[in-house]
Each structure stands twice: as structure tokens, then as C-alpha cells.
Amino acid sequence: xxxxxxxxxxGAPLRRSNVDTDQIIPAVWLKKVTRDGFEExxxxxxxxxxxxxxxxxxxxxxxxxxxxxxxxxxxxREHAVWALQNYGFKAVISxxxxxxxxxxxxxxxLLAAQVDEKVVQRLWDYLDDNPGASIxxxxxxxxxxxxxxxxxxxxSFTIDDYTRWRLLEGLDDVGITLSHEDDIVAYExxxxxxxxxxx
Amino acid sequence: MGKTLAEKIWEEHVVRRHEGEPDLLxxxxxxxxxxxxxxxxxxxxxxGRAVRRPDLTLAxxxxxxxTTDLDKPIADLVSRTQVETLRRNCEEFxxxxxxxxxxxxxxVHVVGPQLGLTQPGxxxxxxxxxxxxxxAFGSIAxxxxxxxxxxVLATQSLSQAKPKMMAVEVxxxxxxxxxxxxxxxxxxxxxxxxxxxxYIVEYRGEAIRALSMEARMTICNMSIExxxxxxxxxxxxxxYDYLQGRxxxxxxxxxxxxxxxxDSLVTDDDAEFDKVITxxxxxxxxxxxxxxxxxxxxxxxxxxxxxxxxEDDNERVAAENALRYMGLEAGTPMKDIKxxxxxxxxxxxxxxxxxxxxxxxIEGHKVADDTRILVVPGxxxxxxxxxxxxxxxIFKDAGAEWRGAxxxxxxxxxxxxxxxxxxxxxxxxxxxxGRQGKGGRTHLVSPDVAVATGILGHLAGPADLAELEKAGx
Numbered sequence: 310x311x312x313x314x315x316x317x318x319x320g321a322p323l324r325r326s327n328v329d330t331d332q333i334i335p336a337v338w339l340k341k342v343t344r345d346g347f348e349e350x351x352x353x354x355x356x357x358x359x360x361x362x363x364x365x366x367x368x369x370x371x372x373x374x375x376x377x378x379x380x381x382x383x384x385x386r387e388h389a390v391w392a393l394q395n396y397g398f399k400a401v402i403s404x405x406x407x408x409x410x411x412x413x414x415x416x417x418x419l420l421a422a423q424v425d426e427k428v429v430q431r432l433w434d435y436l437d438d439n440p441g442a443s444i445x446x447x448x449x450x451x452x453x454x455x456x457x458x459x460x461x462x463x464x465s466f467t468i469d470d471y472t473r474w475r476l477l478e479g480l481d482d483v484g485i486t487l488s489h490e491d492d493i494v495a496y497e498x499x500x501x502x503x504x505x506x507x508x
Numbered sequence: 509m510g511k512t513l514a515e516k517i518w519e520e521h522v523v524r525r526h527e528g529e530p531d532l533l534x535x536x537x538x539x540x541x542x543x544x545x546x547x548x549x550x551x552x553x554x555x556g557r558a559v560r561r562p563d564l565t566l567a568x569x570x571x572x573x574x575t576t577d578l579d580k581p582i583a584d585l586v587s588r589t590q591v592e593t594l595r596r597n598c599e600e601f602x603x604x605x606x607x608x609x610x611x612x613x614x615x616v617h618v619v620g621p622q623l624g625l626t627q628p629g630x631x632x633x634x635x636x637x638x639x640x641x642x643x644a645f646g647s648i649a650x651x652x653x654x655x656x657x658x659x660v661l662a663t664q665s666l667s668q669a670k671p672k673m674m675a676v677e678v679x680x681x682x683x684x685x686x687x688x689x690x691x692x693x694x695x696x697x698x699x700x701x702x703x704x705x706x707y708i709v710e711y712r713g714e715a716i717r718a719l720s721m722e723a724r725m726t727i728c729n730m731s732i733e734x735x736x737x738x739x740x741x742x743x744x745x746x747x748y749d750y751l752q753g754r755x756x757x758x759x760x761x762x763x764x765x766x767x768x769x770x771d772s773l774v775t776d777d778d779a780e781f782d783k784v785i786t787x788x789x790x791x792x793x794x795x796x797x798x799x800x801x802x803x804x805x806x807x808x809x810x811x812x813x814x815x816x817x818x819e820d821d822n823e824r825v826a827a828e829n830a831l832r833y834m835g836l837e838a839g840t841p842m843k844d845i846k847x848x849x850x851x852x853x854x855x856x857x858x859x860x861x862x863x864x865x866x867x868x869x870i871e872g873h874k875v876a877d878d879t880r881i882l883v884v885p886g887x888x889x890x891x892x893x894x895x896x897x898x899x900x901x902i903f904k905d906a907g908a909e910w911r912g913a914x915x916x917x918x919x920x921x922x923x924x925x926x927x928x929x930x931x932x933x934x935x936x937x938x939x940x941x942g943r944q945g946k947g948g949r950t951h952l953v954s955p956d957v958a959v960a961t962g963i964l965g966h967l968a969g970p971a972d973l974a975e976l977e978k979a980g981x
Contacts, residue, residue: 325829326822327701327801331940336919340572340586342546342593354942377822379702382735382801383938384919385637386544387653405702408737409637409651416655469669471530482655483555486532486663489524493560493665496523496534503758503766504536505625507604508563 310418312479313448316399318372320444320455321362322436326377330410333381333389347392363396367440375432375444376403381410381421390417400446402453402466404429415472416482422446422466424453431462448477510776512673513742514708517648517773521631523665530669536630536647538660539616540567540603542594543921544635548658549597559601561664566625567598567605570615571921575884575911578608587922601661614887614913617641617855621725622889624754628743628770633660638855638937640731643740644724645747646773648708650738671737672782674707675775678715680790685970687865688723689857689935689954691715693795695787696734697805700823704736707783710775711741715789721750722861729856730937733802742774794969796842797939797952799830804939806842808957808969814838833941834949835929842967845951849932850881850962851944852955853911854918857935858886860893862955867899869959869970870906876965881908881958882924884916908962920945933961 338350355361362368374393380403381389390413393401400420414421435455436442445454446466451473455462468476475482486493511519524532538561545567552559559565572587582588591608598605606612612619617638620626628646633639635657642649652666660666682691696703711727719727724741731739748767751757758766794808804827806813815827815838831838836845852858852866863885875881883903885891891913894900900910917924918936920943926932928947935958939950951967960968964976 324825326826327803329801329938329940331919331938331943335942335946336571336921337946339543339921340584340590342550342590344547344550354946379735382701383637383732383940385635385639385651385653387547387635387655390653405705407735408705409653409732413653413655416653416659469530470528471667471669482667483551483557483659483662486659486665486667489532490663492524492532493534493663497664500534501765501769503762503769504630505627505756505758506563507537507566507625507756508602 310479310481313418313420313476315445315447315449316372316420317443317445318399319368319370319441320373320375320432320436321368321371322433323362323374323376324433327379327382328376329383330381330386330389331383334386334392339386339388344391345395347388348395351392351396365440372397372399373444373446374398374401375429375436376401377429378403378405378426380406382407385409387413387417390414390419394419402429402432415475418476420446420448420476422453422468424464424466428453428462428464435462448473510779512775512779512781513646513710513773514648514673514740517629517631518670520629530667532665532667533631534665535633535660536564537620537625537632538565539620539632539634539639540565541570541616541636542590543571544654545597545657546590546593547654548661549601551658552661557662559603559661562602564664565603567594567603568613568616568619569594569607571915571919573608573914574922575914575916575924578912611888614890615855615858615915617729618859618886618890621645622887624751624757627751627757628747629773633666637732638729640739641725641729641855643728643731643738644721646740646743646770648738648740651732671708672706674704674709674783674785675781676709676711677784677786678711678713678789679786680715680788681718682715682789682792685956686792686794687954687956688719688726690795691789691792692727692730693797693802693805693952694792696730696802699734699785701733701801701803702735704731704734707736709736709739711739716741717744720861721746722859725859726856730802733937743770794954794957796957796967798834798836798842799827800833800939800941802937802939802952804830808842808967810842812836812838812840812842845967846931846965847879847933847961847967848930849926850879850958851884851917851932851934851936852881852958853884853886853916854936855886856937857955858884858890860890862935863890863894863899866955866959867902869956869973870908870963871902873906873963875907875962879962879965881962882911882917883908884911885913887913917944919943933958933967
């Protein structure tokens with residue numbers, strides 16, 4: 310996984326709440342057996358609308374998505390994270406994420422930055438007033454910044470310590486766990502015999 | 509201070525605990541299907557890793573499986589490739605697979621309990637958010653993404669921050685004509701899709717104790733729809749009676765040892781939950797959704813709400829969007845909404861009890877003109893059991909379609925899909941835009957409401973069916 314420390318990129322305001330993972334990538338796209346090529350399916354139902362935010366010129370190079378509360382609810386499909394990444398997104402900002410989506414983002418290297426709902430509203434307004442403007446996310450200091458001068462937005466975002474550390478270091482989760490294999494072996498020796506097996 | 513049920517199970521599975529890190533939890537059972545596993549197996553191959561415990565892993569084919577023409581190869585080539593990929597992966601890595609055509613094939617969350625692999629006190633994961641279903645047995649069960657599937661395949665463990673604990677106390681008795689599905693739909697609407705977020709939820713109280721195992725699975729299944737990490741119910745005699753004698757249930761001395769342990773899996777009297785919600789089951793009436801997330805619901809006897817009635821800006825905008833997508837007017841009585849397709853099935857309501865209820869209600873009736881009913885058993889064994897009881901004949905006599913087993917129209921990865929604008933009453937779990945097919949409009953309902961709707965052609969409940977019968981008599 311690539312290291313993530315700070316990112317500055319065009320912000321896209323997605324003025325919707327409850328964006329479930331079926332909206333991010335519909336099931337018909339889940340038949341692929343690779344991790345790439347999902348960008349076409351990203352928000353595919355909404356992208357047929359010419360007014361959809363990602364169809365507007367100002368946002369075509371967007372890398373930071375700013376969404377309403379409960380982003381990434383529903384299905385566990387990690388394809389939703391891959392679709393966002395394949396499209397070019399490096400980070401999603403929301404006031405509340407679906408648990409599984411947030412976990413998947415951390416594993417796959419997409420920053421899911423949780424902010425206060427008021428910050429989302431301010432970023433939306435700022436991006437609407439300044440189409441194509443950038444947002445900066447600094448993972449080291451857990452801050453989000455946009456704009457300059459008196460109207461500048463600067464606030465903190467939350468992400469758990471462990472995910473932050475892994476993203477900063479670009480570490481492979483499986484590798485970390487396998488370094489504790491002794492603990493797994495020790496645990497396995499204590500499992501009761503009544504636990505079921507499949508073979 | 510005492511511990512909650514979920515805390516006890518959690519503590520029993522901690523492999524490693526270290527300051528500043530999530531706990532490393534051991535996973536007792538890893539369920540796999542064709543959609544969320546191919547990239548995980550690829551990851552293993554790339555890093556030269558094996559499946560650590562194939563004996564704690566089970567695969568089945570469900571999401572892509574057609575429910576007709578079962579004797580032919582899958583017509584959709586992309587679906588076929590995905591299913592064949594699973595078969596190759598299972599063979600290469602030594603994982604037991606129940607493929608199409610196998611008597612134990614079916615929806616992964618129907619298959620696990622049916623085999624007796626789902627037992628109290630376990631940790632169970634699967635690359636599928638409805639893994640919460642297995643919590644009905646008093647286990648911690650939750651959905652994971654593909655990176656985590658790879659992690660569990662390689663290590664049989666998962667690093668997880670311990671969630672907070674919530675109790676949902678369901679007091680009183682469910683009235684006749686109201687079901688576990690109505691209860692959970694009403695709860696999700698009350699708490700919204702994010703209300704359970706960050707919590708493992710224990711469903712408790714007399715109304716829960718009175719439920720069958722299959723009804724408990726319906727409740728736990730939809731825990732994810734209000735954002736909970738997992739939902740679970742303490743095991744009791746109902747659980748043991750359901751389990752005993754199933755192929756993977758313990759036997760002899762192991763059974764006794766298991767029961768002795770399972771008996772300890774209750775929340776201590778002095779345990780404290782981070783949050784407690786109380787619901788009175790006696791107030792629950794048939795409940796349906798009107799919108800495009802499972803938290804947008806209303807009593808079947810109610811009306812489509814006015815978006816202006818929502819105080820929260822986001823909820824109001826979401827309601828406006830939902831009514832537009834659903835093609836509904838505020839104020840319309842729910843029972844006036846005409847329905848094209850009724851889907852009875854899924855990991856929420858595709859088990860034998862659901863089919864028995866549906867068959868008992870449909871017997872002697874005919875499906876309404878211009879409406880179709882699809883009945884899709886949750887597994888091959890559910891289908892065979894239903895056929896042994898003659899339920900298939902009852903459905904077919906009424907004009908319903910009797911299909912093969914799988915996820916089917918719950919998410920439309922197989923050919924069972926809605927067309928744009930087509931409206932369904934579905935016993936499944938999600939009414940998201942396009943979930944059942946692009947442009948499809950879904951109302952989530954119980955099996956009872958599904959059948960009444962299919963017979964009357966508009967959203968309706970068992971009471972409406974009884975009126976029809978009275979009028980007919």
C-alpha cells in the first residue's frame with residue numbers, strides 16, 4: 310500500500326446523505342474478479358444526469374469527495390472503495406461513514422476523514438462558490454483546510470490512531486498480523502474441541 | 509462489574525491485545541462466496557500465502573446463481589467466470605465448496621445455520637454485510653471487505669477495535685399479524701440508518717425470547733441496516749433445540765461441554781450497556797418502507813410522508829429525492845400503492861418458516877392480474893423441504909413462480925431483476941436505488957405483507973386478506 314501523509318486536490322461536493330455502497334458501485338459491476346476497472350461504474354446511475362457533480366467540468370479532476378452523513382452504508386463490497394480510487398479519489402470527507410466502508414478504506418489506502426457536519430456544510434458552500442477549488446488533508450496533524458484569508462476553512466478530522474499509523478507507513482495489514490503468528494498458534498492450542506470444523 | 513454477552517464472546521477471542529492497537533480477534537468460522545473473494549485469493553497468490561485454516565472456512569455460490577434453467581451453465585459469461593473463479597480458488601486452496609447443483613448450496617447465511625456450523629459463542633465473518641444474521645445464535649458475526657477476507661484467509665484472525673455495547677429491550681408481545689420483520693423495520697425507521705453505528709447490539713426481552721430461531725435470524729440480519737457492527741441474541745433452549753442433530757453440531761460429550769459453556773453466554777445482571785433502547789412489541793403493526801433506504805419506513809396503515817415534515821435538512825432532502833425516485837406523492841395511503849412484482853426470499857426471509865407462512869396465506873387465492881410473485885428459497889435444502897411439504901404446489905396453484913435457491917432479486921446480480929420503474933414488494937433487506945435492478949422501486953415488507961400484496965395487487969397486510977376472505981364467504 311502507498312504511504313499517505315498529506316493530499317491536496319480538487320474537492321467535489323456530493324450533496325447527498327445516505328450514499329450507500331449500491332449507489333457508489335451497483336451490483337452489476339461486482340462480477341469482475343480484479344481490483345481495477347471500476348471507475349466506469351462509480352455512481353453509475355447518477356452519472357447519466359449531466360448535472361451530476363462529477364459531470365461538471367470544474368470537478369472532472371476531483372480527488373477529494375465531500376459527502377453528506379452516512380456515506381458508504383449498506384453492502385460490505387470493497388469494490389466501492391476501489392471504484393472511488395480507480396476514478397482518482399484519494400479521500401472522502403463525511404460526518405459519518407458506514408463502518409465496513411470505513412474499515413475497507415483504511416485497508417485499501419483511501420482516506421475516510423470524519424468531520425463535524427458543520428464542516429461538511431462549509432466545504433460544500435465553499436466548493437459551490439469556488440468550483441474546482443482544492444482541499445488539503447493532512448493526516449499527520451489530522452486537519453482539513455480549504456480557502457484562504459478570512460473565509461479560510463481549517464478544522465480537524467477524526468480517524469483512529471491505528472489506521473492513521475498504517476496509512477502513514479503504508480503497511481500491509483496481513484504482514485503485521487503474521488509477525489504475531491506465535492500468538493495465533495498459542496490461541497489455537499486453547500480452542501475447545503466442541504467448536505465446529507468444515508473439513 | 510459484570511459483562512455483556514458480546515463482551516464475553518469478544519474477550520474469549522482475543523489473540524493479542526496491545527496498547528494503542530485494535531484487538532486481534534480469532535475467527536471461528538469464515539464463510540465465503542463468489543463475489544467478494546476472488547481478489548482476496550489473488551492477494552494470497554501474489555504474496556505466496558496459504559489459507560491458514562481451510563477447516564474453519566466454507567464456501568458456497570449464491571449471489572450470481574440463476575433461479576431458472578439450473579441444469580444449464582450460467583448464461584451470463586461474466587457471472588459464470590466469477591463462479592468458476594471461486595471453484596478454482598477453493599480447489600487450489602483446499603476450501604470446502606457447495607457449488608450450484610450441490611444439495612447444500614444456497615445463500616451463505618442460510619447455509620451456515622442449516623449445517624449447524626453457526627453456533628453460540630463463535631466469531632463468524634464473511635465478505636457480506638448480512639453476516640450479522642448469525643448473531644441470532646449468540647455469536648459475534650459481521651461483514652467484512654475483501655482486504656479483510658484476505659486477512660482472515662491468511663491469519664484466521666482480524667484486528668478490530670472493540671465496539672460499544674447497546675441493548676435493544678423489546679418488551680411486550682408481538683400482536684397476531686405482526687412479525688419479526690415488522691419489528692426490525694420499525695426499529696430501523698425509529699433509529700435511522702446510522703443509529704446503531706459503532707455498537708454491537710443485543711436484542712433482549714420477552715418478545716425476543718418468544719421468537720423462533722428463524723425469526724431471530726430475520727432480526728439480526730437487518731442489524732447492518734441501522735449501521736450496527738453486529739446484532740446478537742443470547743442462546744437459550746430454542747437455540748439448542750434448533751441446533752441439536754444438525755450435521756456440524758457437537759455430539760455426545762462435546763454437546764454437553766458446549767451446552768455448559770453456552771449456558772454462560774448471557775449478559776450479567778450487573779453489566780452495563782453504553783446505550784439502551786426500549787421498544788414495546790405490542791405496538792408493532794405491519795410495517796413497510798416508502799423510500800430508498802431501510803430507515804424510510806411507515807406503518808402499512810399510514811401514508812407516504814411529506815418531506816416537509818422532516819426537521820433535519822439532510823433527511824428532508826433525502827425524502828424528496830426518495831419520493832422522486834419512487835414515483836410517489838406525499839400523503840398517498842401506502843395501501844393505495846400498486847405493486848408489479850412480489851419477491852419472497854433472501855437471507856432475511858428465505859427460510860422454511862417464511863415459506864410456510866407465505867404458503868398458508870396464499871392457499872386458496874390467486875395472484876392478482878398484472879402482478880407476479882417470485883418465491884426463491886434461501887437454499888436447496890429449504891427448497892426440498894418445502895417441496896416435501898407440498899408448499900411448491902400451493903404457490904404454483906396460486907400462480908406464483910417457484911424458483912431455485914440463491915440471492916436472486918434481493919440484489920439482482922442474476923437475471924432476476926426489476927425493469928426501470930417496476931415496483932416491488934420485497935421480503936429482502938435493502939430498498940436502495942437500483943438495488944433490485946436499474947430504476948426498480950422497492951418496498952421492504954414481511955412475508956405476510958408480501959403475500960397479501962401479491963394477491964390484492966397493492967400493498968396490503970394479512971388483515972386485508974382476511975377481509976377479502978370474509979367478503980368472499
